[in-house]
Amino acid sequence: MAHIWPIGGGKGGSGKSFLASSLGRLLAKSGKQTLLIDLDLGAANLHTMVDVPYPEKCFSDFVTKKIPNLENAILETPFPNLFLISGAHDSLDIANLPYEQKIKTLQAIGKLKYDYIILDLGAGTAFNTIDFFLASHNGIFITTPEPTSIENVYRLMRAIYLRRIRHFFSANDFKALGRKVKEHLGDDSRHQPENIVPIIKKEFPEKYALIKKDFNAFCFKLVLNQVRKQDNAALGEQICKFIKKHLGINVDFAGNISYDEHVHDAICQRVCFLDRYPHTRAANDLRVLNRTMSNAFGEQMMLNYL
Amino acid sequence: MEKDFDRMNYYEMLDIERNATAAQIRAAYNAALQMYQPDSMVSYSFFSRDEREKILTLLDKAYFTLINEAQRTRYDGELDPSAISESGEKSAAVKKPVNIFEINRQQLNSPARKIQNAELKAKIAQNPLIQEIMARQEISGADLKAMRTGLGVAIEKIQQETKIRLDYLHDIEEGKTDKLPAAVFLKGFVRAYLKSLCIEPADAISVRYIDALQRKN
Ligand SMILES: Nc1ncnc2c1ncn2[C@@H]1O[C@H](COP(=O)(O)OP(=O)(O)OP(=O)(O)O)[C@@H](O)[C@H]1O
Numbered sequence: 345m346a347h348i349w350p351i352g353g354g355k356g357g358s359g360k361s362f363l364a365s366s367l368g369r370l371l372a373k374s375g376k377q378t379l380l381i382d383l384d385l386g387a388a389n390l391h392t393m394v395d396v397p398y399p400e401k402c403f404s405d406f407v408t409k410k411i412p413n414l415e416n417a418i419l420e421t422p423f424p425n426l427f428l429i430s431g432a433h434d435s436l437d438i439a440n441l442p443y444e445q446k447i448k449t450l451q452a453i454g455k456l457k458y459d460y461i462i463l464d465l466g467a468g469t470a471f472n473t474i475d476f477f478l479a480s481h482n483g484i485f486i487t488t489p490e491p492t493s494i495e496n497v498y499r500l501m502r503a504i505y506l507r508r509i510r511h512f513f514s515a516n517d518f519k520a521l522g523r524k525v526k527e528h529l530g531d532d533s534r535h536q537p538e539n540i541v542p543i544i545k546k547e548f549p550e551k552y553a554l555i556k557k558d559f560n561a562f563c564f565k566l567v568l569n570q571v572r573k574q575d576n577a578a579l580g581e582q583i584c585k586f587i588k589k590h591l592g593i594n595v596d597f598a599g600n601i602s603y604d605e606h607v608h609d610a611i612c613q614r615v616c617f618l619d620r621y622p623h624t625r626a627a628n629d630l631r632v633l634n635r636t637m638s639n640a641f642g643e644q645m646m647l648n649y650l
Numbered sequence: 651m652e653k654d655f656d657r658m659n660y661y662e663m664l665d666i667e668r669n670a671t672a673a674q675i676r677a678a679y680n681a682a683l684q685m686y687q688p689d690s691m692v693s694y695s696f697f698s699r700d701e702r703e704k705i706l707t708l709l710d711k712a713y714f715t716l717i718n719e720a721q722r723t724r725y726d727g728e729l730d731p732s733a734i735s736e737s738g739e740k741s742a743a744v745k746k747p748v749n750i751f752e753i754n755r756q757q758l759n760s761p762a763r764k765i766q767n768a769e770l771k772a773k774i775a776q777n778p779l780i781q782e783i784m785a786r787q788e789i790s791g792a793d794l795k796a797m798r799t800g801l802g803v804a805i806e807k808i809q810q811e812t813k814i815r816l817d818y819l820h821d822i823e824e825g826k827t828d829k830l831p832a833a834v835f836l837k838g839f840v841r842a843y844l845k846s847l848c849i850e851p852a853d854a855i856s857v858r859y860i861d862a863l864q865r866k867n
C-alpha cells in the first residue's frame with residue numbers, strides 16, 4: 345500500500361499546494377512513483393504548480409461518475425514518475441462531498457498502485473478536509489510563523505481531534521456524552537476536545553482507552569513555511585511541545601522552509617521552483633524536509649476508514 | 651492524554667526533572683514564559699484570557715517555590731512523603747543562594763551589548779531629568795517610566811532582556827502593588843529593570859522604590 349501524506353493547514357495561502365507539489369517533485373525525482381491529488385475541491389489549483397495548465401479530466405468527473413474509476417482520472421505531468429489527479433471543475437460544487445462519496449473515494453485511493461500519494465487539502469475545517477486528513481496516520485500540518493496561521497492550525501487540530509472522538513461513539517452515546525459535558529462544564533464553557541477527553545475518561549472509560557490507543561498510532565508532522573531570518577527558529581519545536589502538553593496529540597516537528605521571493609517568481613512563471621531555483625535556501629530546506637519525512641514515516645500506511 | 655495543567659506538579663509544569671538544578675529551573679521558567687505570555691505566538695489564540703491567567707499564576711507559584719531551597723524541600727515532602735530523607739541530597743544542587751533575576755547574564759556581556767551600555771550611560775549622564783530623579787529619596791513607578799522613556803528604551807526590550815512578564819513591568823511602572831508579586835520578588839524585578847537600563851546603583855534605587863510604595867499604602 346502507498347504511503348499517504350495528507351497536507352492540511354487551516355489557513356489559506358500557508359503553502360499547502362507549494363509543499364505538496366515540491367514533495368511530489370522530490371519523491372518522483374528519487375524514482376518513486378508519486379501521485380498528487382488535489383482535494384482542495386473549492387479552489388483547486390495544484391495543476392498549475394506542476395505544469396498541467398489544461399487538465400482535461402479531474403476528480404469531480406469521478407464523483408459525478410463521468411469517469412467510472414479513479415484510476416482513469418489520473419493525468420501525466422511533464423515530470424517523470426509524477427502524476428496528478430486534478431481537483432474540481434469550477435462549475436461543480438462538490439466542496440461538501442457526501443459521506444458515502446468520501447468513503448468511496450478513500451477506498452479508491454487505497455487501491456491505487458503508487459509508492460507515495462500526496463493529498464493537497466483545502467483551507468478551513470470542513471469535514472472534507474478533516475476526513476481526508478485522517479485518511480492516513482501521517483498527516484502533515486503546515487503553517488506560517490504568524491499568529492493568524494497558527495490560530496487556524498490549532499483550530500484544525502482540535503477539529504480533527506473532535507472528529508476522531510466522534511468516530512468512537514454511536515449517535516446515541518454521543519448525545520449522552522453531550523449531556524455529560526454540559527453537566528461537567530456548564531453551558532457556556534468552551535467545549536474543546538482537551539476539556540471533553542477527561543470527561544470521557546471518567547464517564548466512558550472503555551471508550552477512553554480506545555481513543556487513547558487510536559491517537560497514539562498517529563504520527564502527525566508539522567512544517568513551518570515562509571520562515572524569515574528574524575523569526576524564532578525554535579517556534580516549530582515549541583508548538584509541538586505545547587500541543588503534546590495541552591492537547592495530548594503527538595506532532596513531530598519536521599522542519600522550517602525559508603521564505604524566498606523566488607517561490608513567487610517560479611509560480612508566476614509556472615515552472616517548478618525546485619528545478620528553476622535549486623540553489624536557494626528554500627529549495628535546500630525542501631530537500632532536507634523530504635529526507636526527514638521519508639525516513640520518519642514507517643513503511644506501511646494504513647487507511648483508517650477501510 | 652496529558653493531565654490538566656492544574657493537576658500537574660510543579661516539576662511537570664516546568665518540564666524539568668525532580669533533581670533539576672537552580673539554573674535548569676530558571677531556564678525552564680524562561681522557556682515557559684516564552685510559551686505562555688499573552689504575546690507568545692505559541693499559545694496566543696489557544697487559551698481564553700482566564701485560562702492563560704490561571705496558567706501564568708501557577709507557573710509563578712511553581713517557579714518561586716522550586717527556586718527557594720527551603721520551600722522546595724517542603725514541597726518535595728508534600729509531593730512524595732516517603733522521599734523526605736532523600737531531600738537533603740536532592741537540594742545539594744541548590745546550595746548557594748541564587749540570584750533568580752539575572753537571567754541573561756551572557757547576553758548582557760556581549761560586545762554589542764557593551765556598546766549599548768556605554769551609550770545608555772552617556773545618555774544618563776547627559777539627561778538632567780534622569781539625574782534629578784536618581785537623586786530623589788522617593789522613587790515612583792512614574793519616575794521609572796520617565797527614566798526609561800527618557801532613554802528611549804521600549805518596555806518590550808526590557809521584557810526581552812529580563813524575561814519579566816510584560817504585565818508585571820507595566821504594573822511596576824504604574825505602581826499597582828496589589829497586582830504585583832510579593833515584595834521579595836518585586837525588589838528583584840525592579841533591580842533587573844534598572845540594570846537593563848544601566849541605571850546604578852540599582853540596589854539602592856530599587857529599595858527607594860519599594861519603600862515609597864510601602865509608605866503609599
Ligand atoms: N517558502 C515560501 N517563500 C515565499 N513565498 C511562499 C513560500 N511558500 C508559499 N509562498 C507563497 O504563498 C502563496 C500561497 O501558497 P500555496 O498556494 O501553496 O498556499 P495554499 O496553502 O495551497 O493556499 P490555498 O489554501 O489558497 O490553496 C504562493 O503563491 C507563494 O507565492
Ligand SMILES: [Mg+2]
Pocket residue numbers: 360361362384389390464
Ligand atoms: Mg492550495
